Amino acid sequence: MVEQSHYVNIPHRNLTDDAYIEILVALDATPEKLGALLADLHPADIADLIERLPRDHRRTVLANIPAEHLGDVVAELEEGVQEHVLQMLHPDDVKQVINDLESDDAADIAQVLEDIADDEDVDAEDLLDDHQQKKLLEFEPDTAGSLMQLEVAAALPTDRVEQVLAYMRSDAEDLPENPGTVFVVDKRRKLLGTMSINRLVKAPLKAKLEDVMRKTPLTVTPDQSSDDVVKVFEKYDIHNLAVVNKRGQLLGRITIDDILDTVMDDAAWRQSAAAGVDSSEDLFAPAVVTARSRLPWLVVNLGTAIAAAAVISLFEDSIAKLTTLAVLMPIIASSGGNATTQTQTVIIRGLATGSITRQNAWALFKKEFAAGNMTGFVIALLMAVGVWLVFGNPMLALVIAMATVANHAIAAFGGWVTPLVLKRYNYDPAISTGVITTTFTDVGGFFVFLGLATLMLL
Amino acid sequence: MVEQSHYVNIPHRNLTDDAYIEILVALDATPEKLGALLADLHPADIADLIERLPRDHRRTVLANIPAEHLGDVVAELEEGVQEHVLQMLHPDDVKQVINDLESDDAADIAQVLEDIADDEDVDAEDLLDDHQQKKLLEFEPDTAGSLMQLEVAAALPTDRVEQVLAYMRSDAEDLPENPGTVFVVDKRRKLLGTMSINRLVKAPLKAKLEDVMRKTPLTVTPDQSSDDVVKVFEKYDIHNLAVVNKRGQLLGRITIDDILDTVMDDAAWRQSAAAGVDSSEDLFAPAVVTARSRLPWLVVNLGTAIAAAAVISLFEDSIAKLTTLAVLMPIIASSGGNATTQTQTVIIRGLATGSITRQNAWALFKKEFAAGNMTGFVIALLMAVGVWLVFGNPMLALVIAMATVANHAIAAFGGWVTPLVLKRYNYDPAISTGVITTTFTDVGGFFVFLGLATLMLL
Numbered sequence: 001m002v003e004q005s006h007y008v009n010i011p012h013r014n015l016t017d018d019a020y021i022e023i024l025v026a027l028d029a030t031p032e033k034l035g036a037l038l039a040d041l042h043p044a045d046i047a048d049l050i051e052r053l054p055r056d057h058r059r060t061v062l063a064n065i066p067a068e069h070l071g072d073v074v075a076e077l078e079e080g081v082q083e084h085v086l087q088m089l090h091p092d093d094v095k096q097v098i099n100d101l102e103s104d105d106a107a108d109i110a111q112v113l114e115d116i117a118d119d120e121d122v123d124a125e126d127l128l129d130d131h132q133q134k135k136l137l138e139f140e141p142d143t144a145g146s147l148m149q150l151e152v153a154a155a156l157p158t159d160r161v162e163q164v165l166a167y168m169r170s171d172a173e174d175l176p177e178n179p180g181t182v183f184v185v186d187k188r189r190k191l192l193g194t195m196s197i198n199r200l201v202k203a204p205l206k207a208k209l210e211d212v213m214r215k216t217p218l219t220v221t222p223d224q225s226s227d228d229v230v231k232v233f234e235k236y237d238i239h240n241l242a243v244v245n246k247r248g249q250l251l252g253r254i255t256i257d258d259i260l261d262t263v264m265d266d267a268a269w270r271q272s273a274a275a276g277v278d279s280s281e282d283l284f285a286p287a288v289v290t291a292r293s294r295l296p297w298l299v300v301n302l303g304t305a306i307a308a309a310a311v312i313s314l315f316e317d318s319i320a321k322l323t324t325l326a327v328l329m330p331i332i333a334s335s336g337g338n339a340t341t342q343t344q345t346v347i348i349r350g351l352a353t354g355s356i357t358r359q360n361a362w363a364l365f366k367k368e369f370a371a372g373n374m375t376g377f378v379i380a381l382l383m384a385v386g387v388w389l390v391f392g393n394p395m396l397a398l399v400i401a402m403a404t405v406a407n408h409a410i411a412a413f414g415g416w417v418t419p420l421v422l423k424r425y426n427y428d429p430a431i432s433t434g435v436i437t438t439t440f441t442d443v444g445g446f447f448v449f450l451g452l453a454t455l456m457l458l
Numbered sequence: 459m460v461e462q463s464h465y466v467n468i469p470h471r472n473l474t475d476d477a478y479i480e481i482l483v484a485l486d487a488t489p490e491k492l493g494a495l496l497a498d499l500h501p502a503d504i505a506d507l508i509e510r511l512p513r514d515h516r517r518t519v520l521a522n523i524p525a526e527h528l529g530d531v532v533a534e535l536e537e538g539v540q541e542h543v544l545q546m547l548h549p550d551d552v553k554q555v556i557n558d559l560e561s562d563d564a565a566d567i568a569q570v571l572e573d574i575a576d577d578e579d580v581d582a583e584d585l586l587d588d589h590q591q592k593k594l595l596e597f598e599p600d601t602a603g604s605l606m607q608l609e610v611a612a613a614l615p616t617d618r619v620e621q622v623l624a625y626m627r628s629d630a631e632d633l634p635e636n637p638g639t640v641f642v643v644d645k646r647r648k649l650l651g652t653m654s655i656n657r658l659v660k661a662p663l664k665a666k667l668e669d670v671m672r673k674t675p676l677t678v679t680p681d682q683s684s685d686d687v688v689k690v691f692e693k694y695d696i697h698n699l700a701v702v703n704k705r706g707q708l709l710g711r712i713t714i715d716d717i718l719d720t721v722m723d724d725a726a727w728r729q730s731a732a733a734g735v736d737s738s739e740d741l742f743a744p745a746v747v748t749a750r751s752r753l754p755w756l757v758v759n760l761g762t763a764i765a766a767a768a769v770i771s772l773f774e775d776s777i778a779k780l781t782t783l784a785v786l787m788p789i790i791a792s793s794g795g796n797a798t799t800q801t802q803t804v805i806i807r808g809l810a811t812g813s814i815t816r817q818n819a820w821a822l823f824k825k826e827f828a829a830g831n832m833t834g835f836v837i838a839l840l841m842a843v844g845v846w847l848v849f850g851n852p853m854l855a856l857v858i859a860m861a862t863v864a865n866h867a868i869a870a871f872g873g874w875v876t877p878l879v880l881k882r883y884n885y886d887p888a889i890s891t892g893v894i895t896t897t898f899t900d901v902g903g904f905f906v907f908l909g910l911a912t913l914m915l916l
Contacts, residue, residue, distance in 0.1 A: 287828035305792035334763035374749035
């Protein structure tokens with residue numbers, strides 16, 4: 001008889017608001033109750049709890065986590081919090097955590113430990129027992145290799161379905177907790193096909209794997225980007241993906257739950273990176289650490305503003321004669337900035353999904369330019385009417401309308417060309433497009449507006 | 459003998475650049491070759507191809523898709539393109555598409571058909587054969603119900619593992635293609651436990667399900683939000699989630715591949731919505747349709763700029779006396795805007811992940827306010843030095859420094875309070891926070907800067 005999976009007996013209380021408040025109260029008043037409260041909580045919920053707690057409470061919680069769940073809790077933490085927690089743990093506990101985890105999580109944590117150690121002697125390799133696991137450390141972040149786990153269920157093409165099922169039931173040491181897919185390999189581990197557990201249980205017991213397996217398995221190599229891997233999962237609705245070397249030999253697998261985490265982390269990362277914020281940073285990191293990490297982006301963006309200021313300074317005489325120009329400047333800058341944001345959003349997304357290619361990029365420019373000019377005309381008309389009514393100056397109304405139309409054209413061009421060029425030179429367009437396009441519309445918009453005003457009004 | 463799953467025989471050529479160009483050439487020169495090229499392509503790749511093609515080529519491709527894959531292709535399309543394609547299909551083909559799909563996809567497409575029909579008589583219900591499927595139409599978008607499929611593998615608690623495995627192999631009509639999990643229910647369909655296929659194949663053959671199943675299954679009700687559902691999948695690393703009614707009876711299940719699609723669509727949607735762009739819009743929709751959908755956001759944002767202009771107009775006399783103020787205005791607005799973007803990004807993300815609660819929001823404000831003031835001081839110092847060097851006016855340098863410090867404080871407050879208030883009143887903070895916080899920093903920044911300048915310099 002195999003044992004019941006430990007999954008059945010995992011505590012399952014969730015971190016509801018009530019549970020959270022109960023724990024907060026215990027933290028302040030009766031820390032001795034904490035152990036019992038945490039023992040009922042699902043490990044993923046303990047991780048959530050730790051993330052929400054200001055730093056001084058975390059040590060108390062940590063000391064009261066049931067030992068058998070410590071590994072799962074640490075693995076579930078967000079990176080910034082994970083670093084903080086690993087620094088507080090006793091080295092023996094750290095060793096236990098690594099031993100309890102699957103290969104990919106163990107390697108990740110060993111790497112984090114090496115990165116945060118003050119001591120030069122701490123080496124991730126020494127923290128891992130297994131030769132294979134040590135190899136996982138060689139893969140770059142954001143590659144298929146970094147997402148891969150070594151635990152796979154593998155079988156020979158001549159194995160019959162009933163043999164494979166018997167092997168599953170044997171609870172063999174090398175079987176992963178959730179095999180998901182049986183990878184069919186030859187004696188040299190070359191991947192020949194795949195057979196999902198779903199199809200395995202439906203297949204005739206006497207059939208050989210080679211007759212029922214999927215013969216053209218999807219694969220990635222460990223150096224492919226995690227973006228590529230995500231696309232394969234999304235497109236083909238698979239749950240397990242084989243990682244093979246250049247000779248087609250099976251190295252490991254990537255599972256869809258890790259992909260889900262990756263996608264959510266990536267979305268947060270891109271959004272944060274576009275604002276110069278580190279998405280993995282602990283919410284309760286010291287303010288000075290946060291401030292330091294945010295400064296570079298603020299300084300870079302200052303460049304845009306200085307460029308805009310330089311353009312304005314060319315027209316100081318005009319502004320002195322007609323201060324209304326200064327009043328209207330933010331309207332020009334804002335409408336151009338918003339229009340370029342719209343175009344760039346579409347282009348960045350199209351590049352991310354792969355819908356934009358060399359072949360259709362020009363057709364897309366024509367479409368975006370047309371749409372940008374249309375919104376430009378409407379906004380220009382609104383502004384002209386407003387300016388005429390408020391300032392009673394029809395020529396000024398004409399100038400602002402012309403500048404707006406021109407700036408929306410600049411916006412469409414900048415929003416289209418910038419992400420394409422960044423992508424061409426292998427920069428992530430999601431991060432730096434905004435700074436560049438805003439420079440286009442600020443500088444261009446002020447120049448056209450103040451220039452036209454100087455020519456036509458003064 | 460059961461038949462081999464049709465999955466084994468799905469064409470598998472991927473849409474590489476070569477394949478894409480080959481098809482583009484065929485479209486222009488030899489459309490008769492198209493059928494053969496498409497027959498080799500995986501349905502998900504045909505969907506990709508259609509999305510990339512300008513509209514006039516799509517009809518030709520559509521006419522050449524092998525009939526047995528038309529359903530899969532249509533289901534894989536992005537919503538905007540899907541609408542366009544459904545309008546081009548013959549009603550008989552549409553019927554075939556719906557019949558070929560699983561319940562959730564079939565209901566989605568029936569709904570799209572109802573939405574796009576000019577004809578009032580087209581009713582999604584009439585397009586679906588099955589009584590149960592019709593019920594899927596009742597669920598609101600972005601709820602668990604809308605993500606649910608009806609096809610589930612269910613068994614009784616007294617069934618033995620070997621019986622369940624035999625049932626799987628029987629290829630019974632009601633079995634889903636990928637069962638994933640066996641839901642254990644009583645005779646009234648009340649959910650008692652779950653047993654993943656992974657654990658089923660490892661369990662002793664003679665064991666009763668009630669002895670080996672997970673007894674505290676995670677569940678959602680159909681009216682829960684899709685955000686809630688995503689959190690359950692991410693947190694607990696499950697592949698299948700039971701949907702139950704208020705009495706705990708099993709209605710259907712949600713699968714992780716649909717969740718992966720949802721997460722990716724949501725990330726795109728939030729990012730696009732924050733720029734007033736419709737993420738489901740076809741890249742090659744007519745420019746006028748695009749322009750019309752983007753205008754409202756541009757007009758709303760004009761409000762921010764007009765508010766800023768109104769503040770500036772209060773200080774026109776000061777600007778006339780010292781036009782350098784107009785030159786420096788964009789620098790004030792930009793640094794404040796960037797600082798508030800950083801704080802709001804952190805708060806929006808914390809709210810999305812659930813890390814920010816009533817209990818820790820204030821601690822977070824203190825931290826963000828401190829970090830904002832620190833960056834404010836550094837940026838202010840840089841600006842003051844720059845202004846002193848360029849304009850040789852130490853008092854002006856002092857004024858811009860003071861205004862910058864004040865505006866970073868405003869930025870931290872606005873970036874913290876705005877998403878919290880929006881969330882409190884059930885607006886999605888990811889969408890409208892930016893407009894509001896920029897108003898804070900533009901209006902506040904100009905007022906402080908021009909006000910201080912008027913007091914101290916003039």
